Amino acid sequence: MAIKSKIQTIKDDIIATTQRLIQFNTVETPALPNAPFGAGNRAALDYVLEIGRQWGFITKDLDGYAGYWEFGEGQAVVVIMPHLDVVPLGTDWDYPPLGGEIHNGNIYGRGAADNKGPAVAAMYAFKLVRDSGIVVNKRIRLVFGCDEESGFECVKHYIKVEGLPASGFTPDGAFPVINAEKGALSGNFVKQLPPGTSKLIFTGGTARNVVPAYAKAEFAGKSYEATGVAAHASTPELGENAIVKLARELSAVGQHPVLEFITQAAASSESLGIAARDEISGHLTYNLGLIHVDEHAATLTVNIRYPVTNNAADIIEKLQAAGQQYGFSFADYTGSSPHYVAPDSPLIKKLVAAYREITGDYDTPPQAMGGGTYARVLGNFAAFGARFPGNPRTAHQKNEYISIDSLLKATEVYVAAIYKLAGE
Incomplete structure (x- = not known):
């Protein structure tokens, strides 16, 4: 069965998981034991780690700073790293910022676009690749950070404990890829x-x-x-x-x-x-x-x-x-500091190729952005989706949303990208 068809069969699960993740209030709050960014982030991290365990992945909790799923074997580590924390909820929403409600084909809520919707797309893509039976000679990790919006302490802790990955991406930018961050x-x-x-x-x-x-x-x-x-x-x-x-x-x-x-x-x-x-x-x-x-x-x-x-x-x-x-x-x-990966680097070429194969868009070039992502501290790393060219920017705004169509298409692109990073 083609990946697009498989994604359609799990469409309702992808939507429901996104809605549930939005419902966790992951604005940073004072630290608690084993919860350096507060109870909300701890609860959201527990939620995604439990899904990983139920799906049969190796999981690891990095002291509440972050956690990951893993499959594969080998010395090299390839990382996909979304984040679960969000900016303050703000006011004057038309829909509840922690509701995850669906209106006109969009899922609304703080973090829907930045970065919970993309995180869920990466989760299901990760499972689809693993379930395909692909043989890899490296470890593939889906790492969930909890402090992207406030100080990157989560990724700093990850590097301290696990070291720098060989390569990877964060689903926290735009397609076809962000190769320059101010x-x-x-x-x-x-x-x-x-x-x-x-x-x-x-x-x-x-x-x-x-x-x-x-x-x-x-x-x-x-x-x-x-x-x-x-x-x-x-x-x-x-x-x-x-x-x-x-x-x-x-x-x-x-x-x-x-x-x-x-x-x-x-x-x-x-x-x-x-x-x-x-x-x-x-x-x-x-x-x-x-x-x-x-x-x-x-x-x-x-x-x-x-x-x-x-x-x-x-x-x-x-x-x-x-x-x-x-x-x-x-x-x-x-x-x-700024982050820049050359457009002709192997990482950028693989990510762009995955995007183009799924979307048929062979014209949009790699992009630069002012937003700062985990890429800037992870070396051979780039922000990759989940906002498609021409789609509005809703991150950090009232009525933040991700469209269901974009969520499912991003899942498909991430499957292609993980295949390329894992199998080559």
Whole structure:
């Protein structure tokens, strides 16, 4: 039976598993014993590991940081690594963010696209390949991470315990393949407010890597609020920043050093002097994701995705210089280096070939993106699906969804890809 036909026979199972996985609240919460990212992530990891055991795979729990299924034998290890954790749920959904409800052929919920739907597609593809009886001279692992959105501690722990894989992919990007990921840089603009500064209480945002959809403030004796549109910080053009929107509104009411800094400098990469682009990965993106201002201090948290040929040190120097003009320092910064795998590398050629064989799309080239995935720390690795060309980006937005058609087609592509990585 052809793979496409086999997938149709298990279609209902694929859908039901995706719905159930969405129903776990895997926003990171305080650590518990054997649950470094909270009870929700622990429960979701237990769920997928139990499925692996029921399906007859070797399974291993890596102290709650991650876990994996495995088949095959040999020294080399090939890894497929999705993640189970999600960004905060956000507000104003039309459907319950933890419901996994189906409407108009789409499965809705936080993580449906990023990354639970793709994780389920990889799960069923993994089983289909194993059940085919393919003989491999390497170990093939499906690794489930639990801290992709917050700090990559899961993959760092995996590398510490298991080492780097020979090759692999994460189903956490777009087809035909992501071979370039921009560098990532996050940090805080901070300022102590001297006595006598006009009173401003200003909060907004849910995470540094999400365009803030809501902000509120008390200023000049009145309360204010603003709503925007949430989006992934790597694609801020798809959202509307509520913090910036409210700061501009408040600037028309009165003066305050924080409002001056935001409206004149911190609202955009251009006004901060860090705008950049290259031919490989495109332009730098910038997101003012979080703000906390009270009578004493101000903290503005920003997230930047910079082209692969740029240098983080240069960007940090420019941010410090821009902040100093307004009495802010740029501190507490962290980041990760860009990731690039040449289009003609064996890994990229195999993944692209698998995609083209299933879809018949021989025109779309490998892509670059601003989102950071496990690929950037796993070496010979790439983000591979599950978003198809032309499909909307819904990750980190309200009403996040994955279409059932895309879920099933991605499963088919992953079968082809795992065959190529396992059998050659």
